[in-house]
Amino acid sequence: MTGKQILMFAGDFVEDYEMMVPFQALQAVGHEVHAVCPETEAGETVKTAVHDFRGDQTYMETRGHDFELNATFDEVDPADYDALVIPGGRAPEYLRTYDRVLEITRHFADADKPIAALCHGTLILAAADTIRGTACTAYPALEADVRAAGGEWRDEVTRDGTLVTGQAWPDHPEWIAQFLDVLGTEIDHAPSAATADDD
Template sequence: MAPRVLEIVGDFVEDYEAMVPYQTFIACGVQVDVVCPGKVSGDFVMTAVHDFDGFQTYSEKPGHRFTITANFDEVDVTKYDGLYLPGGRAPEYLRLNPKVLTIVKHFFTTQKPVAAICHGLQILAALDVVKGKQCTAYPACGPELVLGGAKYTEAGTKDFPINDAIIDGNLVSAAAWPAHPKFCRLFLTKLGMTFTW
């Protein structure tokens, strides 16, 4: 049976990070349910495109409507094999939602695969789940992960390029969407999928 993954999003989730892994997972045969607090199947969230235009931080541009495919209030975590947390601005407030935190905690308690990218790791930093874990995230999230006891690796350096990803136990992490190829492949491998190329 194909793996089933839960993706948690919110308004102004990063566009590429919401859509590209979602489409990649589906193309590889994974069933993905997209949920958002306060929304039901058929609703949508607005995304934001974060880009690097030579300023001191990323710029934010309007993205697309991203459709919710399942009802948040009806999530049964026992039916999922893995969890995906994209970045953008949404994790800032998703980590304030007690049910989001309960859902995320389940995947760590049961050691099911979790993929988190960019600011998605802010949700993990709000829980006691990163202590001792090697991980990466968007550099602005680094201090939160360090305070949470993570073994944080800053991306975009000579030793760890922005297109790299880290796997430690059940957690797959990456700093930003340039890492999608490796990030998605590592997560799919954690879900038990194999590749012959």
């Protein structure tokens, strides 16, 4: 398998699991992932937030980690990338106000390149007007936003063409698997590493 070049949006208070898990998982199977945030450069960090579900009417938010960006937003040429990942959390609420974020998102949609959006990440797709007539999902409280943007709401991980959407980090196994399939990822199971017991 030839690894893909994947762009990933980040921002302050992006959901911790939704940023780190796909960032690492995609690299683990041979893809190169560049995480970027407007007004920041490679080597700088954004703060993450952990959204957890504890029986309340909505999620609880606690402070997560400092996530280090590995590429510079202003240097991004979307034509250099094969796919886009948009994690959730609070970051998408303000990232969608950047015209360049929306332009980059439209590039991937217009070119029919794979896009994976999770939770509140679908807000960016809606703001970029890329989900009209498309089956998709998001955090359940965003159903009205998806419908207002012309999307066809679904209550589960949804794949429509090259777009894969999920509702929140508990969807990671299916959401990531569907995205890897869209990317054409073939995983070779290498022999496990030697352990001390093998001696």
